[in-house]
Amino acid sequence: MSSTLSTLVNHQLRLASRPVGLAKADNWQFTEEPVAEPGDGGVLVKTLVLSLDPAMRGWMNEGKSYIAPVGIGEVMRAGGVGRVIASKSPDFAVGDIVSGLLGAQEYWASPSGKPAGRALEKIDLKLGTATQWLNVLGMPGMTAYFGLMDIGQPKAGETVVVSGAAGAVGQTVGQLAKLKGCRVVGIAGGTAKCDWVVKELGFDACIDYKGGSVREGLKQHCPKGVDIYFDNVGGEILDQVLAKLAPKARIIVCGAISQYNNTTPVKGPANYLSLLVNRARMEGMVVFDYTARFPQAIAEMSADLKNGRMKSKEDVVEGGIAAFPATLNKLFAGENFGKLVLRVAAD
Amino acid sequence: MSSTLSTLVNHQLRLASRPVGLAKADNWQFTEEPVAEPGDGGVLVKTLVLSLDPAMRGWMNEGKSYIAPVGIGEVMRAGGVGRVIASKSPDFAVGDIVSGLLGAQEYWASPSGKPAGRALEKIDLKLGTATQWLNVLGMPGMTAYFGLMDIGQPKAGETVVVSGAAGAVGQTVGQLAKLKGCRVVGIAGGTAKCDWVVKELGFDACIDYKGGSVREGLKQHCPKGVDIYFDNVGGEILDQVLAKLAPKARIIVCGAISQYNNTTPVKGPANYLSLLVNRARMEGMVVFDYTARFPQAIAEMSADLKNGRMKSKEDVVEGGIAAFPATLNKLFAGENFGKLVLRVAAD
Numbered sequence: 160m161s162s163t164l165s166t167l168v169n170h171q172l173r174l175a176s177r178p179v180g181l182a183k184a185d186n187w188q189f190t191e192e193p194v195a196e197p198g199d200g201g202v203l204v205k206t207l208v209l210s211l212d213p214a215m216r217g218w219m220n221e222g223k224s225y226i227a228p229v230g231i232g233e234v235m236r237a238g239g240v241g242r243v244i245a246s247k248s249p250d251f252a253v254g255d256i257v258s259g260l261l262g263a264q265e266y267w268a269s270p271s272g273k274p275a276g277r278a279l280e281k282i283d284l285k286l287g288t289a290t291q292w293l294n295v296l297g298m299p300g301m302t303a304y305f306g307l308m309d310i311g312q313p314k315a316g317e318t319v320v321v322s323g324a325a326g327a328v329g330q331t332v333g334q335l336a337k338l339k340g341c342r343v344v345g346i347a348g349g350t351a352k353c354d355w356v357v358k359e360l361g362f363d364a365c366i367d368y369k370g371g372s373v374r375e376g377l378k379q380h381c382p383k384g385v386d387i388y389f390d391n392v393g394g395e396i397l398d399q400v401l402a403k404l405a406p407k408a409r410i411i412v413c414g415a416i417s418q419y420n421n422t423t424p425v426k427g428p429a430n431y432l433s434l435l436v437n438r439a440r441m442e443g444m445v446v447f448d449y450t451a452r453f454p455q456a457i458a459e460m461s462a463d464l465k466n467g468r469m470k471s472k473e474d475v476v477e478g479g480i481a482a483f484p485a486t487l488n489k490l491f492a493g494e495n496f497g498k499l500v501l502r503v504a505a506d
Numbered sequence: 507m508s509s510t511l512s513t514l515v516n517h518q519l520r521l522a523s524r525p526v527g528l529a530k531a532d533n534w535q536f537t538e539e540p541v542a543e544p545g546d547g548g549v550l551v552k553t554l555v556l557s558l559d560p561a562m563r564g565w566m567n568e569g570k571s572y573i574a575p576v577g578i579g580e581v582m583r584a585g586g587v588g589r590v591i592a593s594k595s596p597d598f599a600v601g602d603i604v605s606g607l608l609g610a611q612e613y614w615a616s617p618s619g620k621p622a623g624r625a626l627e628k629i630d631l632k633l634g635t636a637t638q639w640l641n642v643l644g645m646p647g648m649t650a651y652f653g654l655m656d657i658g659q660p661k662a663g664e665t666v667v668v669s670g671a672a673g674a675v676g677q678t679v680g681q682l683a684k685l686k687g688c689r690v691v692g693i694a695g696g697t698a699k700c701d702w703v704v705k706e707l708g709f710d711a712c713i714d715y716k717g718g719s720v721r722e723g724l725k726q727h728c729p730k731g732v733d734i735y736f737d738n739v740g741g742e743i744l745d746q747v748l749a750k751l752a753p754k755a756r757i758i759v760c761g762a763i764s765q766y767n768n769t770t771p772v773k774g775p776a777n778y779l780s781l782l783v784n785r786a787r788m789e790g791m792v793v794f795d796y797t798a799r800f801p802q803a804i805a806e807m808s809a810d811l812k813n814g815r816m817k818s819k820e821d822v823v824e825g826g827i828a829a830f831p832a833t834l835n836k837l838f839a840g841e842n843f844g845k846l847v848l849r850v851a852a853d
Contacts, residue, residue: 223783224783225782225783225784393779398774412778412779412781412782413782414782415779415782418779424776425776425777425778425779426774426776427745427773427774427775427776427777427778428774428775428778429771429772429773429774430772430774431759431772431774431775431778431788432740432759432762432765432772432790433790434759434788434789434790435572435759435760435761435762435790435791435792436570436571436572436790436792437572437790438789438790438791438792438795439789439790440787440788440789440790441778441781441787441788441789442781442785442786442787442788443779443780443781443782443783443784443785443786443787444782444785445782445783445785448785
């Protein structure tokens with residue numbers, strides 16, 4: 160095995176400088192390194208697919224957040240699914256499929272002296288495909304599940320609005336809310352996405368923010384007001400939903416993709432006093448707080464994928480690690496349709 | 507009695523037009539009416555003291571809120587304490603002291619055909635003075651109590667920040683939080699108010715927003731971050747506190763006095779994504795939701811006023827009903843020190 164490994168080159172994408180606004184070419188640095196034999200307890204993983212997430216833009220900024228920023232010169236942080244190609248760990252065998260923060264690179268080696276088991280989870284492709292493990296069965300799905308269930312606490316008959324409805328988190332939020340007996344209204348950009356969430360996923364309605372007024376759409380589709388708003392976008396759409404809250408409404412602050420590339424300060428929600436008038440609540444969530452409960456949620460959603468009660472869509476970009484920067488910007492342009500994934504290697 | 511009543515004139519303050527920004531003289535109309543004998547089941551009340559509240563500015567605007575706006579030509583809505591001077595109600599006797607929405611006028615008559623008991627509460631001056639019944643034992647005190655206890659859920663050792671700290675709601679919030687074993691940091695305008703909440707009310711610290719940087723003050727006095735923020739002011743101060751939240755923080759959205767006279771849109775909290783990072787929650791409250799529990803809170807706070815565990819301060823403006831417009835604007839200038847009250851009649 161070691162003779163094969165020594166011929167491998169690991170192509171990597173590192174953060175060269177902190178972006179202002181959208182990341183540009185000079186914020187990135189491509190590097191290559193030889194691939195090393197794993198040390199005692201370690202493994203070597205070949206990256207198959209990487210997840211592209213809105214949160215990545217925040218990781219590229221300096222300053223305190225729920226997770227440390229990516230350092231200048233470091234390989235860009237990215238979650239992914241890969242295959243173990245060498246192992247000196249009792250927990251992993253060659254051929255195992257694993258998920259973890261593999262980074263924007265072709266090979267991931269466990270840090271020397273640290274057991275690989277802390278960084279990786281073995282995944283079962285019988286429960287879902289590799290890309291589903293980055294979608295419904297991965298962080299977006301877990302975010303949707305615990306954000307909606309724990310923070311939102313949906314009740315049958317309530318009206319649930321979700322932005323980024325055809326995106327990774329939004330598609331699952333809406334389907335889970337339908338399974339709970341809620342009226343579900345999505346907000347997405349373009350008729351293709353809107354048609355898909357209504358016709359394929361069973362949302363009751365979808366507002367095309369690129370094709371018309373969100374305000375009018377909410378008025379039409381949420382006649383009794385909005386009981387739960389799962390916010391992935393922030394900005395003007397958040398303000399429009401705030402203006403339509405029902406009494407005792409809950410807003411899950413999951414993200415604000417419209418604001419992440421701002422070069423001016425974040426647009427705060429001018430209508431936030433609607434929280435007061437409606438005795439409503441706006442609450443943040445970070446999916447890593449719920450790791451202990453992931454297995455139960457994964458089992459439930461995997462079963463629903465198999466029995467057809469739930470669907471998933473991934474937008475898989477082919478192109479290898481070199482396509483990472485352009486693929487990330489596609490996310491912020493709202494051009495992805497479904498969970499955005501980069502295929503780094505075919506197998 | 508009727509011969510006496512017929513000589514009385516009721517001077518009233520009515521809303522002539524909706525203000526833009528601070529209310530000006532031409533937004534008000536002074537009127538006078540003869541005082542009428544109460545009908546069957548009705549009472550006539552002489553206004554003693556009226557409460558001046560930040561919420562009044564919102565009541566003067568058109569549009570949906572938690573309560574209907576004051577109509578053009580209507581007597582301005584105002585809570586107050588008065589004395590029953592005529593009664594055909596089995597529930598009230600002449601001489602009873604009552605509180606209710608008496609309005610900005612010298613006499614309040616119960617609407618014909620409606621029992622007075624729906625609109626008035628008999629109050630007991632043994633539990634507190636008439637002005638304390640507009641303060642700690644009235645709406646501001648109830649707002650402080652249920653906002654802090656129910657929404658904030660303070661735990662001993664937590665850091666509680668309250669803005670408008672020397673105002674009606676703030677003074678009680680801080681004292682209740684101290685009784686719960688919290689570290690309490692006020693925010694108020696001017697050294698006199700700050701000294702008072704620290705030296706007289708026992709707050710741990712107070713940040714003078716007129717005399718220095720709120721950001722620096724929070725850094726100094728909240729080294730472990732802010733667990734609970736009771737917000738009476740909104741605007742820039744809310745943003746500064748958002749930047750200092752502790753994990754799982756709770757923000758009680760009680761008011762936003764800095765924004766009520768805006769002629770531009772409300773300044774939304776640009777730092778609201780701190781809710782996400784800190785898994786924090788921001789929740790609105792309206793005191794009228796808690797009326798069923800007022801008696802218990804009043805009993806508790808009245809006992810604390812008597813045994814010295816709690817203090818109260820009212821800023822009583824003498825000057826009768828004609829002084830109402832100027833007194834209201836004093837509130838928005840932050841010039842009141844303690845709960846702002848207008849004395850309409852001496853007895």
